Amino acid sequence: MPELPEVETTRRGIEPHILGRQISAVVVREHRLRWPVDNNLSERLVGGSFLKARRRAKYLLLDSETGTLMVHLGMSGSLRVMTREEPPMFHDHIDIHFDGGLCLRYNDPRRFGSFHWLQSDDHPLLNHLGPEPLLDNFDGAWLYNKSRGRRSSVKQFLMDGKIVVGVGNIYANEALFMAGIRPDRAAGRVALSRYEALAQAVKRILKGAIEQGGTTLRDFVGGDGKPGYFAQQLKVYGRGGQACRHCKFTLKEIRQNNRTTVFCPQCQR
């Protein structure tokens, strides 16, 4: 999955198709996801309808009359709207059928995703989350204040969901490049002005990715079934060993906390 832009693209893709349609059936073919899928999902949803599709971090929140279905796409999940007649493919784990013949179908090869039933947004998986990156309460001052005394890398800091949500590996790499900050620099040793640049970079990159239909991912499929195009505008991610698009210096690839990091040793300090 998907990072935040892919989740937001999914939300926008499915919302117009599913809102207000009565749910006629729920089919769970595989309940072993990141957490076991609620056994009572069917009786909770059938007969009702979705009133709104929201997003918090990388969670999709589908509100019905009686509660909220919370979906996470994990690393490899996708939601698509299709007709019910379409035969399920390998790894199509969950269907939500609507009156009229449409179906919201969840596919997830790695099964790192999840389906939860919520009675309110007061849920342990949501409660400790940091600010939304696109809202005004996420800014350079917030990052600066949170980072004081932190000795871990600024990249790990940026990917910490308690600091800011929705910034995964790809966009962390890209944002740090845009802001000119070395990913392996200690978070506590980055100045306020540079955190202001970083916060702006995060916002610009996420907004740009959402506008382009979400996807940086080779195999990502949006909610309407259209494949997003593989982003050529990525400046560093997946380009280790190649020339920096800005200065031609060779991009360096390292491992940080078991994730691939790519940066330009000349542009990023």
Next chain:
DNA sequence: ATGACAACCTGTGGGC
């Protein structure tokens, strides 16, 4: 409180 790391899974691609 912070941080390092294992864990949850399957699929794919590279090297031999």
Next chain:
DNA sequence: TGCCCACAGGTTGTCA
């Protein structure tokens, strides 16, 4: 062609 290993978009829980 086939086998084995490393790695892939994320997040949580545990332990030092």
